[in-house]
Amino acid sequence: MSAATEVWLSKELIERFVQVGCPAASEATRGNYRSRLLRLREAVIGPDLVTGRPVKLSASAASRPYTSAETAALWAWALAQPTAELRHGCQVLLALGFGCGLDSPEVVPLRAHDVRAAEGGAVAVNVRGRRARLILCRCHWEAVLAKAAREATVPGTASCLFRPRSQARAKNTVTNFLARTAKDPACPPLVQGRARATWLVGLIDEGVRLPVIVAAAGVDTLHALSRIMPFVRPVPTPEAGSQLRGEAP
Numbered sequence: 522m523s524a525a526t527e528v529w530l531s532k533e534l535i536e537r538f539v540q541v542g543c544p545a546a547s548e549a550t551r552g553n554y555r556s557r558l559l560r561l562r563e564a565v566i567g568p569d570l571v572t573g574r575p576v577k578l579s580a581s582a583a584s585r586p587y588t589s590a591e592t593a594a595l596w597a598w599a600l601a602q603p604t605a606e607l608r609h610g611c612q613v614l615l616a617l618g619f620g621c622g623l624d625s626p627e628v629v630p631l632r633a634h635d636v637r638a639a640e641g642g643a644v645a646v647n648v649r650g651r652r653a654r655l656i657l658c659r660c661h662w663e664a665v666l667a668k669a670a671r672e673a674t675v676p677g678t679a680s681c682l683f684r685p686r687s688q689a690r691a692k693n694t695v696t697n698f699l700a701r702t703a704k705d706p707a708c709p710p711l712v713q714g715r716a717r718a719t720w721l722v723g724l725i726d727e728g729v730r731l732p733v734i735v736a737a738a739g740v741d742t743l744h745a746l747s748r749i750m751p752f753v754r755p756v757p758t759p760e761a762g763s764q765l766r767g768e769a770p
Contacts, residue, residue: 530562584748586719587709592619594708603703606686610698611711613669613683618716620662621646622738625695625713631682636670638663652739659720718749726754 528534539555546554587595599611617623617631627648635647644658644667658666673685681690684698699711724734731743738745756764 527566530558530566532559532562535559535562584718584752585715586722586749586752587619587715591709592719594705595711598702598705598708598711601703601705606684607702609669609672610684611702612665613673614695614699614711614713615716616658616662616666616669617646617683618711618713619720620658620666621648621656622717622720623648623713624717626650626692627652627739628683628713629681629690629692629694633670633673633675633680633682633685636666636682638667638670648739654736654739656737659723718752721746721749722752722754725749 535555535558538558539551543551543554595615599608599615602608602611614628617628623631623646627650630649631646635649637645637647639645642660642663644663646656646658646666648654648656670682673680673682675685681687684694695713704710721734721738724737725746734746735741735743740746
């Protein structure tokens, strides 16, 4: 290995490239470049050397889960909307995001009849699109979602679950709707990706098995979950040791 290799793959030069070498790239893309270059560095040079922490890219904010207080504030914000249409739409977004982990493109095509409530209270959602799947809503959001589906149902028609009185369906449907909502300075803005991240972190923290999470999230690999891992609850050392040893809980 030449000295030039250590220079070109130094952490300092990688950071320089990420910060100023690709100005037209988004922060998410630059974060991806950094990750790939650091893996290449480790494969070529060997174990990483500590030369300082990389500058944090703000793209991670899209994957940061809401806190319990923020979730409660968002629910209060939804109930305080000035019209029935806005209240219904906000509640649908919250229930599908926090309760089912659906992102905006999956919300738009849903029909009211895609939501089915069983006698025991469980609510299933038939997700449409390229990640089509059947998912069960989290119990805390079941009643909200079931009520929203009933309100959206129009006899004799396949009415949409989100904005049932509107026929316009586009990739910016959710964004345009949120732009019309009443804002609350004490409440964080609703970002469907963050609601999904909150759902995913909750499943992981509760010990749901990975095959169940992957299938419910509609992803093919665990790599898709990598962005939320920094927000997962740390496992205490004694508990981690017991799990690794296979001790009975």
